[in-house]
Amino acid sequence: MPKLSKKAIFIKEYEAVVENRVRKAYIDFCLDDEDSLEDEIDMCLIKELAVLKALRYVFWGSYRQWETTWECVLYDGKYLTADEFLSHFRMDRYCVMQLKNLVENDLVENYPEFSSVSGKLGKRSSMLHIMVLLKFLGSYGNEAALAKLGLILGI
Numbered sequence: 001m002p003k004l005s006k007k008a009i010f011i012k013e014y015e016a017v018v019e020n021r022v023r024k025a026y027i028d029f030c031l032d033d034e035d036s037l038e039d040e041i042d043m044c045l046i047k048e049l050a051v052l053k054a055l056r057y058v059f060w061g062s063y064r065q066w067e068t069t070w071e072c073v074l075y076d077g078k079y080l081t082a083d084e085f086l087s088h089f090r091m092d093r094y095c096v097m098q099l100k101n102l103v104e105n106d107l108v109e110n111y112p113e114f115s116s117v118s119g120k121l122g123k124r125s126s127m128l129h130i131m132v133l134l135k136f137l138g139s140y141g142n143e144a145a146l147a148k149l150g151l152i153l154g155i
Contacts, residue, residue, distance in 0.1 A: 007052075010052070011049070011052055011053060014045075014048075014049050014052060015049065017045065018042075018045050018046055018049050021041070021042045021045055022042065024038075025038065025039065025042055068154065069152075069153055069154025069155075070127075070128055070131055070153040070154055070155065073085070073088075073131070073152070073153060074093065074096070074127065074131065075093075088135060088138065088152070089131065089134040089135055089138055090134065090137070090138035091134060096130065096131070096134065099130055100126060100127050100130055103126055103130060104126055107126070128153070128155065131153060132149055132153060132155075135149055135152065135153065136149060
């Protein structure tokens with residue numbers, strides 16, 4: 001049996017909900033128990049199901065999913081211990097955070113045009129640049145290769 005897509009599974013579950021609501025409405029009609037509010041809810045559910053079936057993409061995510069490995073490297077002490085972090089970046093986590101604050105404060109004061117760049121995700125990009133630079137400067141030989149830097153930081 002072929003594996004169903006997320007859209008097909010979602011529509012199948014939604015159809016089951018609508019089918020139960022219709023069955024309940026039929027039973028209420030047979031017992032002369034009318035509730036106009038529930039009828040409106042049922043009509044809304046049926047309309048939403050029709051819209052879902054007509055849509056081409058239901059679960060449309062972003063095109064590129066960014067990894068957060070570098071955040072684990074920076075913040076998670078279990079991912080890299082303090083000694084391992086020091087051996088990779090030649091600075092401890094606290095010093096890296098202070099360096100980030102110095103760089104960001106300098107950018108805001110001296111280069112205000114960089115603070116309003118569209119498409120950037122908050123302040124994370126400056127931290128990632130600092131970590132790449134420190135890893136590159138603290139590495140020798142093959143460890144300084146861009147592929148290895150990308151692998152350890154998830155970029």
